[in-house]
Amino acid sequence: MSNGTSQDPPKGAGGTWRPMIARMLAGLRPASARPGGHGSGLLRIFRKRKTFPHGIYPVEHKEWTADKPIRRLPFAPVLVLPLAQHRGAPSQPLVQVGQEVVRGEPIARAAGFVSVPMHAPATGVIQAIDLAPTPEGPKTMAIFLKVYQADPQQVLFDTGHDIDSMTNEEVVAAVQEAGLVGLGGAAFPSHVKLMPPKDAVIDTVIVNGCECEPYLTCDHRVMLEQTDALVRGIRLIMRVTGAKRAIIGVEDNKLNAVDQIRAKLPANLPITAEAVESKYPQGAEKMLIKSLLGKEVPVGGLPAHVGVAVFNVGTLAQIGDLLPKGRGLIERVVTVSGPAVTNPGNFMVPIGTPVRFLLNHVGTKPTLGQVILGGAMMGMSVSSIDVPVTKGVSGIVALERDEDDPARRQVYPCIKCGECLKACPINLNPSMLGELAQAREYGLMAQGYNLDQCFECGSCAYVCPSNIPLTQYFRIAKSINRERKN
Amino acid sequence: MVKGIEIRTSPHLKRALNVQQIMRSVVYAMLPICAFAIWQFGLSAALLLATTTGAAVATEAWFSRLRGAGNTVADWSAVITGILLGLTLPPGFPLWMAAVAAFVGIGLGKALFGGLGYNVMNPALIGRAFVQAAFPVAITTWTPAFAPSRFVELIPTTLTAPFMRPESVTDWIAGLGVDSWTGATPLAMQKFQHVETPAWDTFAGLVSGSAGETSALLILVCGLWLAWRGCLDWRIPASVLAGAALTALPFWLVDPGLYPSPWFVLSSGGLMLAAWFMASDMVASPVTPWGAIIYGVFIGALTVIIRLFGGLVEGVMYAILLGNAAGPLISAWTQPRVYGAVKKARAKS
Ligand code: SF4
Ligand code: SF4
Numbered sequence: 060m061s062n063g064t065s066q067d068p069p070k071g072a073g074g075t076w077r078p079m080i081a082r083m084l085a086g087l088r089p090a091s092a093r094p095g096g097h098g099s100g101l102l103r104i105f106r107k108r109k110t111f112p113h114g115i116y117p118v119e120h121k122e123w124t125a126d127k128p129i130r131r132l133p134f135a136p137v138l139v140l141p142l143a144q145h146r147g148a149p150s151q152p153l154v155q156v157g158q159e160v161v162r163g164e165p166i167a168r169a170a171g172f173v174s175v176p177m178h179a180p181a182t183g184v185i186q187a188i189d190l191a192p193t194p195e196g197p198k199t200m201a202i203f204l205k206v207y208q209a210d211p212q213q214v215l216f217d218t219g220h221d222i223d224s225m226t227n228e229e230v231v232a233a234v235q236e237a238g239l240v241g242l243g244g245a246a247f248p249s250h251v252k253l254m255p256p257k258d259a260v261i262d263t264v265i266v267n268g269c270e271c272e273p274y275l276t277c278d279h280r281v282m283l284e285q286t287d288a289l290v291r292g293i294r295l296i297m298r299v300t301g302a303k304r305a306i307i308g309v310e311d312n313k314l315n316a317v318d319q320i321r322a323k324l325p326a327n328l329p330i331t332a333e334a335v336e337s338k339y340p341q342g343a344e345k346m347l348i349k350s351l352l353g354k355e356v357p358v359g360g361l362p363a364h365v366g367v368a369v370f371n372v373g374t375l376a377q378i379g380d381l382l383p384k385g386r387g388l389i390e391r392v393v394t395v396s397g398p399a400v401t402n403p404g405n406f407m408v409p410i411g412t413p414v415r416f417l418l419n420h421v422g423t424k425p426t427l428g429q430v431i432l433g434g435a436m437m438g439m440s441v442s443s444i445d446v447p448v449t450k451g452v453s454g455i456v457a458l459e460r461d462e463d464d465p466a467r468r469q470v471y472p473c474i475k476c477g478e479c480l481k482a483c484p485i486n487l488n489p490s491m492l493g494e495l496a497q498a499r500e501y502g503l504m505a506q507g508y509n510l511d512q513c514f515e516c517g518s519c520a521y522v523c524p525s526n527i528p529l530t531q532y533f534r535i536a537k538s539i540n541r542e543r544k545n
Numbered sequence: 546m547v548k549g550i551e552i553r554t555s556p557h558l559k560r561a562l563n564v565q566q567i568m569r570s571v572v573y574a575m576l577p578i579c580a581f582a583i584w585q586f587g588l589s590a591a592l593l594l595a596t597t598t599g600a601a602v603a604t605e606a607w608f609s610r611l612r613g614a615g616n617t618v619a620d621w622s623a624v625i626t627g628i629l630l631g632l633t634l635p636p637g638f639p640l641w642m643a644a645v646a647a648f649v650g651i652g653l654g655k656a657l658f659g660g661l662g663y664n665v666m667n668p669a670l671i672g673r674a675f676v677q678a679a680f681p682v683a684i685t686t687w688t689p690a691f692a693p694s695r696f697v698e699l700i701p702t703t704l705t706a707p708f709m710r711p712e713s714v715t716d717w718i719a720g721l722g723v724d725s726w727t728g729a730t731p732l733a734m735q736k737f738q739h740v741e742t743p744a745w746d747t748f749a750g751l752v753s754g755s756a757g758e759t760s761a762l763l764i765l766v767c768g769l770w771l772a773w774r775g776c777l778d779w780r781i782p783a784s785v786l787a788g789a790a791l792t793a794l795p796f797w798l799v800d801p802g803l804y805p806s807p808w809f810v811l812s813s814g815g816l817m818l819a820a821w822f823m824a825s826d827m828v829a830s831p832v833t834p835w836g837a838i839i840y841g842v843f844i845g846a847l848t849v850i851i852r853l854f855g856g857l858v859e860g861v862m863y864a865i866l867l868g869n870a871a872g873p874l875i876s877a878w879t880q881p882r883v884y885g886a887v888k889k890a891r892a893k894s
């Protein structure tokens with residue numbers, strides 16, 4: 060049985076014999092024991108790794124890029140910087156068309172508390188402030204920056220902070236000033252998370268190094284290559300939140316990262332690194348809290364209500380790196396991978412680099428059918444590869460077309476196999492929700508069956524043998540309910 | 546470089562297992578059982594299985610034409626129903642009655658509800674229940690296993706003309722020269738004469754009974770393979786068998802002379818086949834993991850109670866049909882507890 064996406068490894072991914080043997084073994088194992096299945100689970104009882112109930116084991120192909128160090132690429136001719144690349148209010152431009160900017164210079168400011176500023180990712184000239192495509196389709200305002208290719212591209216805006224003498228308020232302000240958002244994909248302004256609700260006391264910082272999305276290895280490389288900055292960031296965040304301890308949760312497919320972090324952790328600090336089971340969606344906040352602490356975030360509550368704040372490793376490494384230097388976020392690590400990519404890898408990419416530029420660089424196969432920003436499970440498929448890499452984009456995954464596989468696409472009625480119930484990490488009943496969605500009972504879905512708890516992780520649609528687009532049904536139902544409320 | 550990229554909604558990956566593959570795996574898992582049935586009962590069993598399968602597929606094709614929504618034969622579920630039905634009938638069952646059973650099973654048991662995914666009960670059992678009521682004699686006419694002439698001649702009842710009563714097989718059996726033929730299955734002998742057939746014979750399947758139910762061992766192996774492939778919820782057969790064994794245990798402890806041993810209960814009759822291939826029918830069983838266990842135990846216990854105290858020799862068919870009927874209710878009772886639900890009473894799962 061072939062697994063949905065092609066199993067062909069890109070060239071140069073450790074020769075051809077290794078994946079071939081892996082493929083043969085995968086064919087021998089039963090569906091339940093294969094990473095895609097999650098059937099009996101009996102064999103997993105003996106594996107003593109911390110984990111959460113349910114979830115799925117998709118084929119990850121992280122080996123294509125896990126050993127590839129982060130590389131820099133040349134600058135794209137023009138960078139596209141959407142004003143709304145984070146959650147919250149869009150930034151407001153500080154520059155005019157025709158103005159020259161230096162790499163690192165602020166070019167837009169935060170519009171309120173839940174908003175962040177933006178910095179020039181390269182030295183160049185503002186070409187336009189105009190509409191640009193977004194992965195969602197509709198266009199959004201963006202600053203177009205034409206890069207001076209001959210410029211040495213030094214970052215000139217180094218004010219520098221002595222982070223040890225800063226007050227908590229100053230740290231929060233500096234995090235906002237740096238334009239930091241959650242780099243794991245949520246793109247939620249980081250400083251907001253540093254100000255938990257009044258009724259909550261943070262005792263534990265959880266550092267999310269799970270990276271459970273298939274194909275992506277950027278967090279893995281950050282943990283290996285930016286360990287010092289990561290530890291610095293963790294210590295700073297612990298101080299600001301008042302947490303008594305920090306736990307770095309890493310999936311056990313990245314044990315070298317655990318070793319690396321443990322080696323660099325200062326003794327006598329309450330920071331530990333723990334391996335958790337490699338299972339999707341281990342990297343979801345609620346799942347990781349359950350895995351590491353055995354606690355559940357109450358329905359309608361925040362992690363802060365169980366005394367936890369969760370930060371992605373990439374975000375903390377950036378905090379640890381940028382704050383002492385007083386710089387803004389102008390680049391990030393992105394994994395470019397997928398079956399349709401010729402030379403996958405991990406790259407330090409200036410914010411605003413068009414996806415087309417990156418894909419040209421790694422090369423794509425003629426079979427390319429779909430380009431996804433983010434991960435293959437929760438990422439968004441783009442309608443145009445002219446969209447730029449924004450702060451929240453952790454990966455670009457290029458998949459092959461699969462029209463020639465109608466068996467994958469044909470939708471059957473729900474056969475009540477229960478696979479989706481055993482996959483849903485939130486413990487919903489997607490089978491029932493799917494039937495209600497088909498009957499357009501959107502209200503009942505929310506009131507009787509906890510629709511609002513679904514975070515669209517895609518596990519149910521992934522396992523459904525009837526190919527029912529469950530997750531998409533739930534997305535639509537939620538948006539209809541939202542409209543009805545307004 | 547890039548032309549015509551597609552836009553899809555997440556998730557962009559999909560597990561390879563689909564309905565068609567699951568159904569096909571179930572068919573594969575039943576093939577060894579069919580082969581054993583044919584080896585044991587000869588040509589008649591082969592014709593019987595071919596008839597039920599053919600009739601089931603034809604009925605499915607006909608109804609899907611009526612519905613006008615594409616041909617649903619390709620999902621293989623009708624093949625499963627056909628084979629399963631054949632396996633539960635006596636080997637010498639008249640072919641025309643078998644065809645009626647298949648037609649009723651697919652037509653009444655499935656198509657009428659709206660086809661695959663909507664049937665409340667297992668279609669094969671609906672078919673069998675119908676012929677059990679309509680042809681009570683034919684469905685309890687047993688013939689010996691391993692008759693010497695089984696590959697050269699048919700059991701006389703097999704080719705009964707439609708709407709005719711099948712002739713008696715007593716003389717034919719007498720002419721076979723099979724020693725110690727009592728005309729009863731191990732279940733009936735236990736029930737009415739309290740003679741327990743040696744455990745190994747019932748387990749290995751060296752006894753008479755319905756075409757495909759005799760070898761508990763073979764069924765167990767095929768079922769385990771299916772569970773290992775992820776095409777069957779192991780909870781259901783496990784809890785059916787546990788429910789049956791635990792219900793039988795106290796009676797046997799009280800009076801081993803009168804009541805069957807749990808071991809005999811598990812290995813005899815149609816229980817093993819029913820537990821692995823009929824109770825486990827995904828569509829007609831509860832969708833929730835705990836529901837599956839309750840449903841299984843219910844069926845197992847009910848089967849033993851019917852066997853011990855009911856008028857029937859074998860109760861598993863009615864037990865499953867009742868279980869199917871209770872399925873939606875059981876599902877509703879056992880809705881999963883959502884992550885972070887505020888009442889922290891049940892910390893389980
Ligand atoms: S998409 Fe929603 S319903 Fe489906 S598995 Fe994820 S949380 Fe559960
Ligand atoms: S929705 Fe899909 S996975 Fe869930 S019970 Fe139905 S067929 Fe199975």
